[in-house]
Amino acid sequence: MKVSELSAQSGVSVATIKFYLREGLLHAGLQTAANQADYDGGHVRRLRLIRALIDIGELPIAAVRAALTAVDDESTSLHDAFGAVMHGLDTVPPDDPAPDIAAARREVDAWLQRRRWKIEPDAPAPHALASAVAILRQFDFPVALAHFDEAAASAERSAEFEVGYARGMADRAAAVETMLIGTVVFERALAEIRRLALEAVSARIERQQGSGRRRRV
Amino acid sequence: MKVSELSAQSGVSVATIKFYLREGLLHAGLQTAANQADYDGGHVRRLRLIRALIDIGELPIAAVRAALTAVDDESTSLHDAFGAVMHGLDTVPPDDPAPDIAAARREVDAWLQRRRWKIEPDAPAPHALASAVAILRQFDFPVALAHFDEAAASAERSAEFEVGYARGMADRAAAVETMLIGTVVFERALAEIRRLALEAVSARIERQQGSGRRRRV
DNA sequence: GTATCTAGATAGTGCTACTATCTGTTGACG
DNA sequence: CGTCAACAGATAGTAGCACTATCTAGATAC
Numbered sequence: 001m002k003v004s005e006l007s008a009q010s011g012v013s014v015a016t017i018k019f020y021l022r023e024g025l026l027h028a029g030l031q032t033a034a035n036q037a038d039y040d041g042g043h044v045r046r047l048r049l050i051r052a053l054i055d056i057g058e059l060p061i062a063a064v065r066a067a068l069t070a071v072d073d074e075s076t077s078l079h080d081a082f083g084a085v086m087h088g089l090d091t092v093p094p095d096d097p098a099p100d101i102a103a104a105r106r107e108v109d110a111w112l113q114r115r116r117w118k119i120e121p122d123a124p125a126p127h128a129l130a131s132a133v134a135i136l137r138q139f140d141f142p143v144a145l146a147h148f149d150e151a152a153a154s155a156e157r158s159a160e161f162e163v164g165y166a167r168g169m170a171d172r173a174a175a176v177e178t179m180l181i182g183t184v185v186f187e188r189a190l191a192e193i194r195r196l197a198l199e200a201v202s203a204r205i206e207r208q209q210g211s212g213r214r215r216r217v
Numbered sequence: 218m219k220v221s222e223l224s225a226q227s228g229v230s231v232a233t234i235k236f237y238l239r240e241g242l243l244h245a246g247l248q249t250a251a252n253q254a255d256y257d258g259g260h261v262r263r264l265r266l267i268r269a270l271i272d273i274g275e276l277p278i279a280a281v282r283a284a285l286t287a288v289d290d291e292s293t294s295l296h297d298a299f300g301a302v303m304h305g306l307d308t309v310p311p312d313d314p315a316p317d318i319a320a321a322r323r324e325v326d327a328w329l330q331r332r333r334w335k336i337e338p339d340a341p342a343p344h345a346l347a348s349a350v351a352i353l354r355q356f357d358f359p360v361a362l363a364h365f366d367e368a369a370a371s372a373e374r375s376a377e378f379e380v381g382y383a384r385g386m387a388d389r390a391a392a393v394e395t396m397l398i399g400t401v402v403f404e405r406a407l408a409e410i411r412r413l414a415l416e417a418v419s420a421r422i423e424r425q426q427g428s429g430r431r432r433r434v
Numbered sequence: 435g436t437a438t439c440t441a442g443a444t445a446g447t448g449c450t451a452c453t454a455t456c457t458g459t460t461g462a463c464g
Numbered sequence: 465c466g467t468c469a470a471c472a473g474a475t476a477g478t479a480g481c482a483c484t485a486t487c488t489a490g491a492t493a494c
Contacts, residue, residue, distance in 0.1 A: 003440070011315070015484050018442080023482095028441095035441045035490050052352050054482090058275075060418035061482070079423035086412055098228070098387045117417035125310050127381050132406040139398045148410055154371060154413035155407075158429040167426075179419075181356045187411060190372075191404055193365055195303055195342045197372035198400060200334035201380050209384075220471070232453050235473080238449095245472095252459050252472045272449090278451070 001039040003029075010047040018045070025050050025065055027072075049177060053085075057184035078167070081176045083120060085183060090124035092118045092122025098129070100137065104130035111145040115152060150176070218256040220246075227264040234264070242267050242282055244289075266394060270302075274401035280305025288393045295384070298393045300337060302400060307341035314344070317354065322347035329364040332369060379403070 004135075007014045019182035020026040026046055046068075053059045053067065070076045070084035097105065108130045112119055119126060136143045162182050169175040224231045237243040243263055246254030263285075270276045270284065281300075287293045287301035314322065314358055327349045347431060353360045379399050386392040 019483060033491060048355055056349060056352060077423060079419045082419050083416065084250050086416055089412065117413055118420050119413060119416055123416060124278065125409045127407040129406055132273060132402050132409065135273060135402050138265055151407055153412060155411045156418060159414040159418040163422055167422065178371040183415060185349050185352050187408055189346055190368055191408060192342045192346040192349065193369050193373045194404055196334055196336060197369060199300065199303055199336055199340060201376040202296045202299050203335050205380055205384065207296060212233060234454060250460065
């Protein structure tokens, strides 16, 4: 397969494919001459993965590269490869967080311990959750970590399914790829469902109040 | 309050405050002289809102402006103001989506109808959900919209709580602001919880398989 | 046999979110 | 009263990101 065909099949422009090759996101094709190389279905699939991480997961190029490096490195365990993606999704926290975030962070850590969720010490997610909680409190939301227990239990169930599904795959590469896509794309899908629910509920209540109680807000 | 004090209280640099003033995200202070203006707690709060939308919601400046304009316009209903934020969260879909996305989109629309979720026709969320579904299928996930029924029911319950909470507020401005923050920040918090669940479950299973079955993956 | 395509290298673009500098006041302090 | 940092407002500049365009020299397709 020539680069023009790869471009056509993947929907990614030739210029961008070259860019990804340079950036080390896409491995080179099989070189057949000084200026000829042959690409295959693996390249198409890899390009789809890259585009999904960028478009859906909104990962920066550097994070995509880190994730794909972990995918390709056979010596990286499935869990560690997966961790590499997670780290790319969130931004790393500063060394000196604001006091209200630090307080929320301690609550988050205690909550994680209660749930028996073992999280890598330098994972960005606990900090991100603490930030969210701190901001909610700044805006007078009376929020406690316990409010998230139900969501956490539900997330745990679906995580068990997802991880089990990926682990059941034939080879490691497929398993890691599945974890990546699942993590990023399901997250997006669930977020969209939440947005849809909010819009639907908001519209319904607006209608009810608009007709019934004639209250303009 | 002078601009330096506003900067200190909000954690936003003076240069950035000026930038937000120029961009119309922050209303000017009360002018007391040709080069003096007085800012108050409302400015601090607004700056916090802006930073939350940018940092947590990752909205672009233009979307923040659109959202805040809707917040400030008393003639915009709470639901419409809220819709303005939602539109800023997702990117607008192209006119001619790929065929697999178009197919998924039809399923999404049917699903929404089954749920009796009334969604604005040009809302970006259904398209985003359809894209996610299409990508999952490209990677051989056997995904049907029905799989999201449980998540949707749960999202609907929490949306009812959120919208009710916001609607119960004293004045319209506070209600809209609460909707904004709630939408954006809770979404982030839930996403982080999902990531934490995935990491915890992945670590647990890795440990189990590592010791018990001696299977390196 | 010539028009098109190719790999690889280098340089440039468009966008976003700030950031820096300048100008002409103005208030605060000693 | 002087002076000096801080101020508002305007203009210009910057850094980072994700491409995109151009060029060269060689290969291919008809």
